[in-house]
Amino acid sequence: MGHLLDQISWLLVVVLCATLGLSPYVPEPHIWEKLMMLRAGDPLAAIDWFDLAMHGLPWLLLLAKLGRASLRRGTR
Numbered sequence: 067m068g069h070l071l072d073q074i075s076w077l078l079v080v081v082l083c084a085t086l087g088l089s090p091y092v093p094e095p096h097i098w099e100k101l102m103m104l105r106a107g108d109p110l111a112a113i114d115w116f117d118l119a120m121h122g123l124p125w126l127l128l129l130a131k132l133g134r135a136s137l138r139r140g141t142r
Contacts, residue, residue, distance in 0.1 A: 071130055071131055071134045072134070074127070074131065076131065079124065079127055079128050079131055080128075082124035082127065083124040083125060083128055086120070086121060086123075086124050087121055087122075087123075087124035087125050088121075089121070095121065096117045096118075096121045097117075097118070097121040097122055097125065100114055100117055100118040100121070100122075101118075104118075
């Protein structure tokens with residue numbers, strides 16, 4: 067898994083976060099809307115879970131790359 071993360075460019079991850087991760091921009095990003103629904107304890111429909119997964123994936127990828135970079139930096 068780590069080797070695969072190294073092959074994905076940082077630019078691609080940042081572009082994915084800025085586009086898919088934050089779309090739609092108006093009135094608020096779906097990821098934010100879904101996280102606030104979870105925080106409020108609102109039940110999520112299947113489409114809400116799909117939205118959360120789709121718009122959250124770029125952010126999880128970013129966190130994974132940051133974690134991998136941090137671990138690699140610590141072992142040097």
